[in-house]
Amino acid sequence: MQRLLFLLVCGLCVSAAAQTAAKKRVAPSAPVSATQSSSLLKVNVTAQPYDLHLPWQKQSPINSRGLGVVVAGNRVLVTAQLVADANYIEIELPDGGQKLAAKVIAVDYEANLALLESAINAEKEKAFFAGLKPMEVDANARIGDSLNVWQTGRVGDLIESPLTISKILVRRYVVEGSGFLVYETTGIIRSEANSFTLPVIKGGKLAGMLLSYDSKNQVATILPGPIVEHFLKDFADGAYEGFPGLGMEFQVTLDGQLREYLGLKPESPGVLVTAVIKGASAEKAGLKKGDILLAINGQTIDARGDYKDPRYGALSSSHIVRGNAYVGDDFELKVIREGKEETLKGKLTRKNPDDYLVTPYRFDKGPRYILNGGLLFQELSRPYLDSFGEQQTENSALLRLSHIARHPDELEEAGLKKLVFLSTVLPTPSAQGYDQLGGIVVNKVNGQSVGDLKDLDAAFKAIKGTTHVIELDDFPHVLHLDAVAAEQDNLRLQGGAYRISSLKRLE
């Protein structure tokens, strides 16, 4: 969890005037004002992620505090990180301290943005938002522009930290596969009682949200206005579709010998396409591994994989689609294939996390599982593998699972939707002798192929006789489970020491 919890370490002075003086002494270069913003809200969240290894239960609750920005329609914009796996969310007026329970109405974990709304009746909501003013989004910041990070003091006083944009580039946000535009800024951000998700302001408008701050180098990364704007625009029609992606990987072509081998002229643009993700936009348009990608939507891609952005200069070509286009938009790729230039056309789509063989991330919903007679079956996910940390490179079973996770293509070709594996074995009489097993991919159960946990559920029901036959991809290759004994154990698992609330979660 990358959640930071800032503690209020010293009591602040009561009067605003005294506070101003104190601030000046601490950081004379950072002018502060005692005014209050009518667009900021405190957001208090209790989150409780699921236990990835014992998926029927949740981990300890985590409390986080952040700031939200009021946008049109009495809605509050926060980062998705803040509200991930939230059990309870409340918004709080910084000065008066009134609180209102809130709920997530749109969230994008890749773009790391979420929109909140009151969870209570309209009247209360109206009163709560009465003194608040929606903030507009600024999507026009450039390198060199000055921004201000806004925070609130103890009594709602506004604390500003000035930053300057030093770079604009594309970088991963939080979850895997989330390369988006960021502003990189320099400047000091003081630590206040709010945690992350701080709004960044330019000329009274929202220029972005703070993503990360490296206090040692005084470098902050900002989730920028254009991405916020895209998120809000997408949601405007009520149906949130998310950011589209081409779904491909490329390699730079700076190496002169590689260029010659590929038949690229010295001055020719283009990158080498090295992977095309199954089912994603580029594949549907006919892009193939080995193509030289010359241009996306008319923007020339240079040997580094950058294009010339009119606002930001050289920028990673992924922004052409991810930050600028919407799901359903037409796109056009210019490629060289076997020495000939070709144009590929298609409509942009987005691949949902559930559409991947190995789920890249999953929040708010518990991991899917089936527990039968002590044998715990799960679908492989990135967070599950990551939860083992360094062990991933040492443990033989995990090495194999990680290997599969890196190369899902063949299994996807074979029609697998998810990778079902025996993750662990709880000690029960019916699973006697199996307790040391774990991390083994399941091929078939009762003669039926297992393409996801729903298949497994059906396969357990398709038992012939009274013994389940479980075929595994690895040592010991076959397990037998007495169905009657397993059912008895299932009852014990629910009522006994383990107190397992449910034997499966398929949604």
Add this chain to the structure above:
Amino acid sequence: MKNRLRFLLLSAFAIALLPGHARADATTPPEWAGIVNIEVSVLFPDYREPWNAGQPSGGSGTGFLIGKNRFLTNAHVVSNATRILIRTTDDPKPHPAKIVHIAHDCDLAIIEAENPETFAKMTTLDFGSIPRLNTEVIAIGYPIGGDRMSVTRGVVSRIDFRPYSHTSVDSHLCVQVDAAINPGNSGGPVMQNGKVVGVAFQGFSGRVAQNVGYMIPVPVIKRFLTDIEDGRYDHYVDLAVSDFPVENPAQRQALGLQDDGVGVMIGDVEPAGTVGELLKPGDVILAIDGNPVLNNGLVRIEGDLVNMNEIVERKFAGDTIQLSYLRGGKKEDASLKLKRFSPYVRLGSQYNQRPRYLVYAGLVFQPLDRNLVDAHQIRDATVNYVFERYLTDKLYVERPEPVVLTSILPDQVNTWLTPYAQSLVDEINGVTIKTLDDVKTALAKNDKPFIEIRLHEKNRPLILKRDLADTAHPRIMQTYSIQEDSYLGQE
């Protein structure tokens, strides 16, 4: 398996014995004179710069006379030796010696003095049998803590099938004693009633276990001595299967087993092993050579329950073995010729070998094995996967000797390729790389202006222009002072 101390003392013993300290004590039997100190100078091969000779070092262990000018010691005492000297308690002169036979898989070696006359008249030690539990033994040798012969005393604590840490991938019968066994004891005799009952060879390091020392018992020693009778060591033979204990009642029933505790399931079979073409996972071994195999894979030999492999352990390549097994509830019998299963060897430490490699245009190719993985501290996920799962995923069938592009010696010709060090090589110039020799063959293919190297699970081919690479090659060899651009093994 990392927590076992190898009793090779890595710092050289510098002290020669003073003349005048001649005779062993009158109370010690005369045959103890044949228990000698072995001083070894070694050269650790350099798997990072395989063209270099390696790191000189030294060590010391024990050995004992078992025949005419024949000393038994541990393989690890004399591994990678460049010079072996035998020193005795009553002679200030070092006696140069050489290895006659070395068996890394059971950590035993025979050495002899260069001058056969030196020890011609000395009495030899005789072998006993496996000592019983809780009987007293003494360990004799030259361990740390002094220069003269040391004797420690203890009892037999346990007799078990254990991994031997010299290779880390071989397991044999092993006897645990609580007599102090320390670095330097290696290769020395453990004795009972005047007979050798084992060779001290390893212990437990760390703070958890105490008074745990291991010796190689007589059956393993006898097997080694029998094996080399024809002048050659032929190694152990193996069933090359993994057994899965049958503890689960449903499993037992489904496999068609009686409730009599007999029968162990086969969980995995190595296709290149003795039973590779006979057994498959899910089969159940009922008996080996008429000895019933229990649910947990043990058999009873001479009254003791031991791992079923112990039956195979005592046999030799070409010997037959009788197997009774169940398949689909039906009992079958088979008679098989035992053979060695060698792919596992590269997963363990190897010794007395010059590292094999090939350098071309600054690209260093080496075969994947334990020595390479340890030396390069490989972090590449693909290489680690292939190494770890080499047997279990049967990767050796397709690629007997996976080749790693271990490092790239920077030069203008390969400057864009340096991020691809520590990658597994798939093919070069269209040739699938199954062994290091294939790299040579593939690079020699001269029909195209480009050399095209495809790596496993890397996103682009490595391209070198043939003429540029050929020009750069001698330059790189000179700059990085590499004398030979390859060593592919003895012709």
